[in-house]
Amino acid sequence: MAKILVVDDEQxxxxxxxxxxxxxxxxxxxASSGQEASDILDKHAIEIMITDLVMPGKTGLDLIMEIKEKIPELSIIAISGGGGINGRFDYLPIAQLIGANxxxxxxxxxxxxxxxxKELLAG
Amino acid sequence: MRMTSIRLKLLIYMLLVCVLTIALLVGLTLPGYSEMAGQDLTRLISLYVASLIVLIGTGIYLVDRLLIKPIKDLTVATRQLAQGNYDIRLPATRHDEIGVMTESFGILQHNLQASLQNYDRENNTLNETLIKLQASEARARGIFDNVQDGLIITDGLGAIVAVNPALCDMTGYTASELINNNVNSLVPEHNRSQHQRDVVNFALDEKRLKRPHKHVTALLKDGNTIPVEISLSQLRSNNKLLIIAVVHDIRQRVQAEHALRYERDRAQSYLDTAEVAIISIDTKCLITLINRKGCTLLGYSEGELLGVDYFSLCPDQSVADEMREAYQQHVLNNEVFPKYFYITLRTRAGQDRIFEWHNNTVKDYEWNTAGIILAGVDMTDIRKSIDERKALRERLHQAQKMQAIGQLSSGIAHDFNNLLASIMGYTELLQDILSDADESVAGYLKEIYASGVRARDLVEGMLQYSRNAKKIGETSANTLYIPAMADDLSKMLHNILPDRIAVSINIPQDAIPVTIDSINLQQLIINMSLNAVDAMPDAGNLVITCLNDFNYHGECTSCGKSFNGNYLKLAVSDTGCGIGNESLSRLFEPFYTTKIVGEAGKGTGMGLAVVHGIIHDAGGHIIVESKPGVGTSFKVYIPAATEQTMANVANA
Structure with missing residues (x-):
């Protein structure tokens, strides 16, 4: 049993x-946004964060970069439907580059x- | 027969007269005579006188009978003979001199008559010959006088012996003005010395004059000149050499020739002015006419092309044979020959040029096909331009399509995938919750989830396609040695592909390094393999091979461009149903599929479009060979890595 934060603007x-x-x-x-997620992370000892990348306001990428500095031990699963800004980039590989497990x-x-x-919790 | 002569007859007669006279004289001297009375004496004397008279009468008769009458008859006959009556006949009934004379006369008359008859016959023959000769001379004279060409008869030195009226009409001279003058008077001043030499040469030996029929200029009485054609011949008359010259006025012919030459030159100028190639060929396909433009385009001189088989200029022997056969059928059997066609001809410089020809059949006076005239334009550059424009348009169309797909997929992918995630996620939740529900509910949920997977694959394909599309023109520096990944590839395919497909991978160790991203290469192989699997619904063989192909030259099935260079050929071949020609040309279009859309795991229409994007992004090309019912082979030509890119990889 773990504390898992789910971040996605899609209900x-x-x-x-x-x-x-x-x-x-x-x-x-x-959390439905990056900012809301940051607030929860400040308050709770979250072990795993599952976050979307394309969200209004603070994006998932912004959130990962911020949290990885603050809580390096947090396991992050990045999820995305693809697309990206103007369709030029695929965010998932980038998320992996900046710290998504x-x-x-x-x-x-x-x-x-x-x-x-299960694999992340197993270490 | 022995004849009794007149002399003998007269001798006998005279002997009788003498006997009678002697008998009278003897009687008178006899003794009884003196005793005779006067009366008896008178009677005796009377008897003597009467006998004498009879003898004299007999003598006269004999002379007349034997001499005078035959001579008289002969005289009459001679006179008649002299008068020309050769039909008289004197019967030779006697055997004396008169008979001989009469017979001789008869022979003489017969001989004379025979001679006369012979003379008459000879005379008649002579007359007939004379008549014929006169007729012949009249005919010759008639010909001489009435022939249309001028005739001049000269002696061996050129002195005119005779001229005919036609020559007089031609030259304006009378016969008397010309006869005894030298024929040089009819030759212009500047030609006279040569003409005199010709005359002498011809007189010495008619073979010396190389051209006995020659065109010369004749000088007329009025000082004008006309072109004439003369033909010369020798004639020997009374051992005297004569030269006969037939002079033919060729003014009309020369005028016609000039007109014809003018028309020909004018037609030639039209032909040469034309900015199209014009070629005429005869029934044997031989070139009989070609204009300047045609020579320029083909790079040959007119002389080099005249008489040449037109179709032999076509470098493709099979096309040449086919066209030649069609043309022969047109000539021989009046079968249709295309009025308009394209054909590639090889120039003298060895360049193959595409000509567009329009042709018209030429008929002879019996309305048989005598050949065709072709007017052609070199369409090579235009065709190339059209092809380039077409290719450009297609590329633009493709680029626009890819851009649209890219924009669309990028724009909707995120939201779409979120929606799919919701659908598929809730379906999974339902499957979990309703795990004990009846089979139909579970089946429906399974279908919902499978549809979500297909929708996900479609979006993923669109994203990959748009990503590759965006990279076109950029170079990839990834250098890949495919033999090193052969095992992984084999495992991956065996995991992905159904068991019904027998997979065989043959990647030789000497395969050259290539420039392509490894993930992209895997995706490319997977897509082609999945396509092959779909073509083999029951079972089949899938063979993947690699082969180095240096200096390869080919035409890409996907983009239509020609390409050449050093490549690694990666072939994915199946034993499936094959692809028809119509599908072949559209195979790489995004969303194009022949599969049943909506069928599980099939029919997104993006698989080969992604292959197109990946291989062209890597600077390669693809050639598809397919035979319906036999199978298909996708041959991907991946560019060989350059030394520079290999060095970069080594340094990294």
Whole structure:
């Protein structure tokens, strides 16, 4: 059982991740933006953050760079539906470069998410 | 027969007269005579006188009968003979001199008559010959006088012996003005010395004059000159040499020739002015006419092309044979020959030029096909320009399409994938919650999830395509040695591909390093392999091979460009259903698919578009060979790594 923060501006994605991971007995926190996530991270000892990358305001990339400096031990799973700014870049490889432990492309399978979480917790 | 002569007859007669006279004289002297009475004496004397008279009468008769009458008859006959009556006949009934004379006369008359008849016959023959001769002379004279050409007869030195009226009409001279003058008087001053030499040479030996039929200029009485053609011949008359010259006025012919030459020159000037090649060929395909432009375009002189088989200029033997056969059928059987066609001809410099020809059939006076006239334009540059424009347009179209796909996919991918993530995520949650539900519910959820996977693949393909599209023109510095990744490749394919497909990978160790991103190469092989698998729904063989191909020259099936250079050829071949020609040309278009759209795992239409993007991004090309019902081979030509790129990799 771990404290997992799910960051996504899409409510449905948060719902799916929450419901899936709750079944695995994890404690789920939710944030709909980068700023909201930062606030939760300041208040809770989150072990794993699953974050979207393209979000209004503080993007997932901004969040990762910020948190990796503040909480280097935090495990981060970056998820993204692709696209990127003007479609020129794929954010997932970049997220990996700046500190994401794992990247999973949307649409993902819940099984993959669960497996990745399991592997991160196992160290 | 022995004849009794007149002399004998007269001798016998005279003997009888003498006997009678002697008998009278003897009687008178006899003794009884004196005793006779006067009366008896008178009676006896009377008897004597009567006998004498009879004898004299007989003598006269004999003379007349034997001499006078035959001579008289002969005289009459001679006179008639003298008068020309050769039909008289004197019967030779006697055997004396008169008979001989009469017979001789008859022979003489017969001989004379025979001679006369012979003379008459000879005379008749002579007359007939004379008549014929006169007729012949009249005909000759008639010909001489009436022939259309002028005739001059000269002696061996050129002195005119005779001229005909036609020559007089031609020259304006009368016959008397010309006869006895030298024929040089009819030759212009500047030609006379040569002409005199010609006359003498011809007189000495008619073979010496090389051209007995020659065109010369004749001087007329009025000082004008006309072109004439003369032909000379020798004639020997009474052992005297005569030269006969037939003089033909060729003014009309020369005028016609000038007109013809003028027309020909004018036509030639039209032909030469034309900015198209004009070629005429006969029934045997031989060039009979070519204008200046045609010579210029083909690089030959007119002389080099006349008589040459037109189709032999075509470098493609099979095309040449096909065209020649079609043309022969047109000539022989009046079968249709294309009025308009393209053909590639090889110039003298060895360049192959594409000509567009329009042609017209030429008919002879019997309306048989005598050949064709072709008017052609060198379309090589235009065709090249059209092809380039077409290729440019296609590339622009492709680029626009790729740009649109890129913008679309980039723009919607994020939101779309979020939506898909929701759909697929909730489906998974439902599957978890409803794990005990009946099979139909589980089946429906499975289908929803599978559709989500297909939608995800589609978006991913679009993203990959747009990413590659954006990279076109950029160079990739990744140098890859494919044999090193052969094992991984093999494992990957065996994991991905269904068991029904027998996979064979043959990558030789001497395969040259190439310039391509390894992930992209894997994606390329996977996409081509999946495409091959879809072409083999039941079972089949998939063979992946590599081969070094140096200085390769080919044409890309995907972009249509010609390419050449050093490549590693990566071939993915299947034994599937093959691809039709129509599909072949559209194979690499994004969203183009022949598969059933919506079928699980099939039909996004992006797989080969991604292959197109990856290989062209790497500076390579692709050639597809397919035979429906047999199989398809995708041959990807990956550029060989340059020494520089290999050095860069080594340094890194």
């Amino acid at each position: 449905n994605i948060r719902n799916i991740l929450r419901e899936s991971l709750k079944k695995e007995q994890h404690e789920i926190f939710e 794992n990247i999973i492309r949307k649409p993902f399978s819940i099984a993959d998410i669960k497996q990745t979480v």
